[in-house]
Amino acid sequence: MEKVSNNVKFCTFVNILRTYSNEDVSLSTKEINHHMKERLGLTLDRRTIYSYIKDMRHMGLEVSDYNKEKEGYYLVDSYFKEYELKLLMDSVKSSKFITKKKTEELLEKISKLNCIYRGRIVKSDVLIEENSKSTNDKIYDHMEIIRNAIDINKKITFNYSDNQVDTSKINPIYMINDNDYYYLVGHKDNIDDIFYYRIDNMTDIKILEEYAETGGSNGTEH
Template identity: 30%
Template sequence: MADKNQLLLALLEILTSESDDRHILTTNQILELLKARYDIQIERRTLYSNIKTLQEFGHDINDYSENNTGYYLDSRQFEESEINLLCHSIHSSHIIPDNSSKQLIDKLLSTQNRYVKSEFNNRVYSKNYRKSKNKEFFLNIELLLEAIQQHKTISFEYTKYNHNKQRVPRREQKYQICPYDLVYVNERCYLIGFNEKHQSLSHYRIDKMKDIEILEKKFTRIIDFSSYDYTATKIYMYSGSETSITMRCDDCILDDVIDTFGTNITILKQEEDTFIAHISSSKDGLIFWALQYLKHCTVLEPAAIKTEILDIIEQAKNRYSN
């Protein structure tokens, strides 16, 4: 005979893994599962009293008095819709390595019953070939969080692909940064830090970082900033100072403009299905964006950016003409 705690845990596990409003367990089914899985034999009244105990401790168990059939776990730590969203996000995320994705998804699915697990795996599991190969990804995050909390400088290798599709260091010497914060932007996770050599903020993709080392050198944070305010002006995470930019756009890309630059911009409606947008952005990020929307967008100011875009268009025209 199991003790009270073992019985409660076994009963909760069975209700978690086997039941929902479409799969209601009868008293006999629960007793059989307790015997088969845990070699626990109890009387019906013991089962009823233990279910009541679980209910009193906050577990939302729908019982016979409500459904006239049996018992099921009516609510969980995560709802099925939340689990599907989180698991899809993890599986589709390029920055999380394949094995780590599977481990995370398994942890989330463990909060659901076996029917939800089976449906998700049958529906989703195709290979994601864009997954990061950096197996240090979560170790990197742990080290960075530790360094941020302790206000310690870090060193690391920052990598890039070579033509053999291998990650190689960008330079011989390691980077050294005062880590400030982690932020998730454009489906990538970045470290924002202070570069003491250049006396400026900079950012780095965590999946490209390797061999992170926490140094003994401590730092004092000298710039107070909001991570997401910082990234709001770094379109596509291009570096550079913030520049005020005016552009004329067709109404058909209004959603795209707001999706990219946010609602904290000025929009002035014009005639003939156009509008003027006043935004703040890094120059290179804005140019990259504007070239994608060349058919529907014209940069008006500053003149230097407009001239640079014209030069890029002319160079591209010449390449395509040859």
């Protein structure tokens, strides 16, 4: 069997405590080694566990001393409280620009932000209103393309599904969130007006080789 480095062992140990423990759930040496065996095919002796906990504390991670009542160790919860996760989930559910599919994916990820045991009990009471959701599954890809264009100061082209107008050579300036939608703010060559485009209505976005031009003053929403 290939030898496992100490760095991999340590990182796996940290991940086990982070995933399976909190102030309510301690992990015994036996339970820690059960997870180590499953992940790496090895176990840790008590001296190594003490050493790893000491290293974690040096890194600023708060690990409990051995809890005699619960017979184990736990990583002090430095993440979200249940009500905080619930607020995040409710916000995602009520956001119009996030599609139903993406909403479900994000809710699953949010539920796992904390210890695995807490993730199971955090649920949102807000219903997903499919009619109020965006139907553009590529909005995050589009936002990434726009962000890249802004970062490298390049023009973009795209089609706007709201009116099927080909808006070529837009100089992107920034993106904003307004009334639960994301908008691209930009201007066209030789036109003073500033234009606002709802990103969930944009398709076929491409970054051009031409550098973006500065300008624009008056606001126009599409």
